[in-house]
Amino acid sequence: MKIDGTTHAFGDRIDTDLLSPGAYMKGPIEEMAKHCLEAIDPEFPARSQLGDIVTAGFEFGTGSSREQAASCLLLNGIGCVLARSFARIFYRNALNLGLPVLVCPTAHEIPAGTRLVVDPLAGTATEAGGRVHSCEPIPERLMQMVAAGGLIPFLEQTRTQ
Amino acid sequence: MTHPPQTLTQKILARAAGRDTVRPGEIVTVSVDLAMMHDSGGPRRVKPMLERLGAQVWDPEKVVVVSDHFVPAVDVDSAQILDLTRKWARETQVRRFFDMKGICHVVLPENGLIQPGMMAVGGDSHSCTGGAWGAVMVGVGATDMLGVLVTGEIWLRVPSTVRFTCQGSLPPGVSAKDIMLHLCATVDPVSMNYRVAEYAGPAVEAMEMSERMTLCNMSAELGAKTGIIAPDATTHDWLAQVGAGVGDLEVLGDPEAEIEREVVIDTPALAPQVAAPHSPANTHAVTDSLGTRVTQAYIGACTGAKLNDLHMAAKVLKGRRVADDVRLLLAPASTKITAEAARDGTLEILTEAGAILLPSGCGACAGMGAGILADGEVCIASTSRNFQGRMGSSKAEVWLASPYTVAAAAVTGAIADPREMLA
Structure with a gap:
């Protein structure tokens, strides 16, 4: 599984209230997703395309344990997040929901709008211009779960096999 | 072995x-x-x-x-x-x-x-x-x-x-x-x-x-x-x-x-702290932000509305009044704490000072209960997170502090050093 998309660049400490604003917690997740990151980038929900990639600095996903933070990115078509570090609950939630997230020490050096191919198993992110960024790979067993769409679809698949 | x-x-x-x-x-x-x-x-x-x-x-x-x-x-x-x-x-x-x-x-x-x-x-x-x-x-x-x-x-x-x-x-x-x-x-x-x-x-x-x-x-x-x-x-x-x-x-x-x-940590050398918007990492000593105006003071959440937190606020608020242009919202972290604070006289001190009593729950800290902020409002809270938009408008500001410092700001209408109010 490789992700080929255009990058949206963000800074450090993109928290769960920016990703999934609490004001929309009671309603349908599709509605909340329309407000994903709007506090710092009002055009993000409209601009993001299927397969796009979010890049960020340190502590991506810091804050709440709400899984909606990862769901909102998925609903906006985001296929992968590269960050210099992740908050641990967000990291687990994202993989559990089928969103590949990779620790990439040079994620902040990738400009917004870059065409990028990410190979989670190999742990590489290759810019269209040729520069290769190394990332912490996602182990194969975990990637099977991610590729299935997360833990629940993976369990369904393995149960029926 | x-x-x-x-x-x-x-x-x-x-x-x-x-x-x-x-x-x-x-x-x-x-x-x-x-x-x-x-x-x-x-x-x-x-x-x-x-x-x-x-x-x-x-x-x-x-x-x-x-x-x-x-x-x-x-x-x-x-x-x-x-x-x-x-x-x-x-x-x-x-x-x-x-x-x-x-x-x-x-x-x-x-x-x-x-x-x-x-x-x-x-x-x-x-x-x-x-x-x-x-x-x-x-x-x-x-x-x-x-x-x-x-x-x-x-x-x-x-x-x-x-x-x-x-x-x-x-x-x-x-x-x-x-x-x-x-x-x-x-x-x-x-x-x-x-x-x-x-x-x-x-x-x-x-x-x-x-x-x-x-x-x-x-x-x-x-x-x-x-x-x-x-x-x-x-x-x-x-x-x-x-x-x-x-x-x-x-x-x-x-x-x-x-x-x-x-x-x-050199605990005895520590001064009261405040975290400026929009991250707890933006913390410095209260003395660096004295005079910053606030519109709401909030004592609530799992972090800052336990019985002992209410006692801290009461030490500052005893015999004082919340400033006219500030609202002090108080959401004790549990109904048991509300009952204990009623029994030991803490609620009397807080409500006589002008605190508005809210239900026990995550409330405004999670942006869900009463106490949501409008554009341009400034809140000082005993909670743990001041992320942009967390307590309401993404154009509001939240400062974090101890219950002492929140209470001192409620009295003054601006960020103040609580040590001056603790005789």
Whole structure:
């Protein structure tokens, strides 16, 4: 599984209230997703395309344990997040929901709008211009779960096999 | 056979993994002694997943459900969520269901449900609060919780320990909250990722449970996997007072166990702290922000509305009045705390000063209950997070501080040094 998309660049400490604003917690997740990151980038929900990639600095996903933070990115078509570090609950939630997230020490050096191919198993992110960024790979067993769409679809698949 | 010395956290995880020892960095599968969920991330999220898999809860006796996020219902949507939560708890035979009794991280210990040595999970990022009882308690999302509910187990990476040694004692007007805000600004959160924050030293040993809870609670903001404090007589006294035993899981770390590093805090030198918008990491001494106008002061949340937090606010507010152009909102962390504060006279002091009493729950801290902010408003809160938009408008500002400092700002109408009001 490789992700080929255009990058949206963000800074450090993109928290769960920016990703999934609490004001929309009671309603349908599709509605909340329309407000994903709007506090710092009002055009993000409209601009993001299927397969796009979010890049960020340190502590991506810091804050709440709400899984909606990862769901909102998925609903906006985001296929992968590269960050210099992740908050641990967000990291687990994202993989559990089928969103590949990779620790990439040079994620902040990738400009917004870059065409990028990410190979989670190999742990590489290759810019269209040729520069290769190394990332912490996602182990194969975990990637099977991610590729299935997360833990629940993976369990369904393995149960029926 | 002798084993290498182990930290408190390693010993708890080793026992829960059915092993003699575990090493930091190792991934282990542990059995879960307690799984806590609330109305927001709990039944309404896990029920459809359980149904989809045709799975059952492994042991309803080890599950606790607390309704604290959408309480009391303010519209049909929140009423439906609370109704679903009640029905699920009943259908699933979860006996320990606390409906509108307060915030989960406070209600669990009030009922003696967190015992030393437990391996617990909670469907909330501030679940690390449970570490104050010498337990390992980690926050998880709904899908991870589903895995626990079905199997009674979870995989975890064994964290290395960063020990925060608080020397000396806290000066007047300075509290555990100030220690944590100070650490949020001075400790690189990346250096805490996947580590456990262990709090120790004379200042911690002298703290009552309520203050220890604040330390462990804000381990989330520090970027740690969780926080923990070695159980002692203070821990045992709490458990005895709430009519629970210590249990049989209690362990202590080996003194010679290897830790990753130690951070020493010169507690007596600490001044009251405030965190500027929009991150707890933007903390500095209160004296650097004196005079910043506020429109709302909020004493609430699992972090800052325990009985001891109310006592701190009352020390400042006794015989004083909230400034005319400020509203002071008070949401005690549990109904038990409200009752205790009524009994000991604290509520009288606070309400006579002009505080507006709100229901117990996560409330405005989570952007859900009463006390939401408009564009351009400035709030000072005893809560733990001041993320942009968290308490309402993304154009509002939230400052974080101790209950002393929040109360001082409520009186002055601007950020003020509470030490000047504590005679």
